[in-house]
Amino acid sequence: MSSGQLLTLTEDLTIYNALELKSRLLEALASSDALELDLLQVADIDTAGVQLLLLLKKEAQRAGKRVAIVAHSQAVRSVIEFCNLAAELGDPLVIPATESV
Numbered sequence: 001m002s003s004g005q006l007l008t009l010t011e012d013l014t015i016y017n018a019l020e021l022k023s024r025l026l027e028a029l030a031s032s033d034a035l036e037l038d039l040l041q042v043a044d045i046d047t048a049g050v051q052l053l054l055l056l057k058k059e060a061q062r063a064g065k066r067v068a069i070v071a072h073s074q075a076v077r078s079v080i081e082f083c084n085l086a087a088e089l090g091d092p093l094v095i096p097a098t099e100s101v
Helices: 018-030 047-063 074-082
Strands: 005-008 034-039 066-072
Touching: 005 018, 018 047, 034 047, 047 066, 047 074, 066 074
Parallel strands: 005 034, 034 066
Antiparallel strands: none
């Protein structure tokens, strides 16, 4: 088992990809002690995607592992803020310099 892994998602975190992404995310978590998610290229996220992120965090916690979201797209940030899940997901929301206000 590796100590850490970076996983970059380019697919939308939506109901249409949920089953495939669930398997991919859980396999990545199983093969590593710490998983970092790069969601910068995720163009769309719905409640199924939010559920996947919450499931991944809970499974990591149960297994004594760590999951961190290290890059957020605008879509991901908007949904996390709208659902008030920043504290639940436990990661700082990173805003790229190219999107500064």
